[in-house]
Amino acid sequence: MESVFHKVDCLHCRLSALCLPYGLRPDEISRLENIVQRKRPIKADDYLYRQEDQCLSLFAVKSGSFRSFISNADGNEQTVGFYLPGELMGLDSFKNGRFHCSVVALETSTVCELPLSRLNELSNKIPNLQAQLLRIVGTQIVSDHDKIVLLGNRSATEKMATFLLMLSQRYSALGFSSTEFNLTMHRHDIANFLGLTIETVSRQLSVLSKKGVITVKQRGVQINNLDSLKTIVEPCLPNSFKFVS
């Protein structure tokens, strides 16, 4: 029988090393596949879910990118993070079963849906899955802490350079170029995420551009001198942090 959902194949998914199947044996992966649902693509600016919605599933990014944000009483938003392929969205719902962020697609994107009821069931049976889930949760916490450090005491220049380098590294981990990629989010989103204004972001990009460190063409960014960026960022990084060279 034809399903409205596409066939799910975690075993051969190039993202599996970054995603939930990591560390699982092939037979365990196939059990995981059985509970995963692939939905139709989500268009740019469409919501994946909204703050306060009941969480029935976690979502892994299959392709594209997403932005998560928290809306405040005064109508403002604070962007909390950007999600790239292989990353898991909805972990904040573990607190009380509701999402604490809204998530929208930045471009046409697809997700793998993981129904919580079945995921819980399965992770009780597969210790490796349980372990990987906790690893992912720990990764989320560490990355949130890095954001706190970034927002805490850093200049606009440092914030901008860090932002570019983080994207560079994440794309690189996905097998994409670390020196040439698109900023799928708007300048507004970058600014909001970094605790800056859109004008400041624009100016910082200009400065880096004029120095020849990067080349900006609309949404496309090319990093001409990774080392310059690293030099800007280095003093702000945790002692533990090591750039992949």
Place this chain on the structure above:
Amino acid sequence: MESVFHKVDCLHCRLSALCLPYGLRPDEISRLENIVQRKRPIKADDYLYRQEDQCLSLFAVKSGSFRSFISNADGNEQTVGFYLPGELMGLDSFKNGRFHCSVVALETSTVCELPLSRLNELSNKIPNLQAQLLRIVGTQIVSDHDKIVLLGNRSATEKMATFLLMLSQRYSALGFSSTEFNLTMHRHDIANFLGLTIETVSRQLSVLSKKGVITVKQRGVQINNLDSLKTIVEPCLPNSFKFVS
């Protein structure tokens, strides 16, 4: 046989509703108790653990308070959070088995140590424990996101008011006064946590003091007008947020 460790009694611990035993049956709690170790008190400024240390145990605050922070390459620190009784420290180690923050005591404090090996073992056997661990992890993520929102686009006044209100609520949840408590951390720590300078923190406290909203005596703070604080903070809060009145 006398142990160097004190007798652990989660069942009658007044913190159990906030801590790991929450949601467990009495028999499950007693199994948890068996793996918990109480160590001798930690003095102010002593490290509980250091960034990069291998994580063999999680720690729950039994009494006192702690500060967690990340050290950067340039020798600066960024305070990431403050821990009060009932809260679990070390969750960031789930990423790769190492702590990503350092934690020091702000005053003489005690902790309950939860050896990871035995905790993992036990949580595989007790689904309720597993569930509560995920709830706590989710709570940590949500609270980190709240910090990101706070640091992102808020004025010094809003940051300061939010900080005081958050403490007020956390103390209140612990059964302490919500209007009178000590700031166990230094001004420097508050400033660093909020992404401000120590002078700005001092000035903000003075302003609130002169308005009569709070009374500050050294480390002691008395909130004279909770509503004024809430009025300052309200526009910055997630839509979902409701103050306990």
Place this chain on the structure above:
DNA sequence: CGCTCCCTTGAATGAGTTCAAGGCGCGTGG
């Protein structure tokens, strides 16, 4: 008593914001 540490207060400075205008790319419609 004198020292130190921590905090407060004042005045000058400056990084980033705000306000304002203009440019560029792109889709739509003439």
Place this chain on the structure above:
DNA sequence: CCACGCGCCTTGAACTCATTCAAGGGAGCG
């Protein structure tokens, strides 16, 4: 195919809030 208009981004100039620099107060302790 070009003109127009819109959304998004860039740039400039004035301003502002927090920082920086500097000095002083006060609690705690030897």
